[in-house]
Amino acid sequence: DSGVTQTPKHLITATGQRVTLRCSPRSGDLSVYWYQQSLDQGLQFLIQYYNGEERAKGNILERFSAQQFPDLHSELNLSSLELGDSALYFCASSAPPDRSSPLHFGNGTRLTVT
């Protein structure tokens, strides 16, 4: 068990809808990362937060947004969903100092858009 908790484990929704994925990092970790993993693209970095502030952005679509709350949990919001958004979404956290510590991943949310 990595200590990173993601909910829900599975999500099935229709095109055009909006969903929220939730992540609780390991105790003491300040950084939260969001990744998308699909069959044809491997792990794609979406966004990183550090202690409540956005730290880095990757290949995140404008339809997607995220935030990290004062208690350090994070949410990833996906809107106007398309079939191609179906994927595994992972959250990871890392301990300070962030620059050279491993990421610890949750078990992901499997999103299916129909």
Added chain:
Amino acid sequence: GESVGLHLPTLSVQEGDNSIINCAYSNSASDYFIWYKQESGKGPQFIIDIRSNMDKRQGQRVTVLLNKTVKHLSLQIAATQPGDSAVYFCAENWEAGNNRKLIWGLGTSLAVNP
């Protein structure tokens, strides 16, 4: 029907043999490297890491070797067991200003034959 997805390199070994999984990295400025194991339906699991000031690091049944001259990283698993069957991938890390940059490999699928 035909499946669409990443065609990962596959390493097939006999139970009890040693496994060597290789990774070529891209940036000579990378200063930190991490190996992960991902089992089906689970999030990537941290195995071992190494900093660029080291050539070798050992864990329990695993050894990581770093060759900075040719930008090559390897993961050696001793006495491979069926439970080691998974996708293994490496990540390289360097500092970009105040942020870290992480680049992920696509992975190698390890199949352990009993």
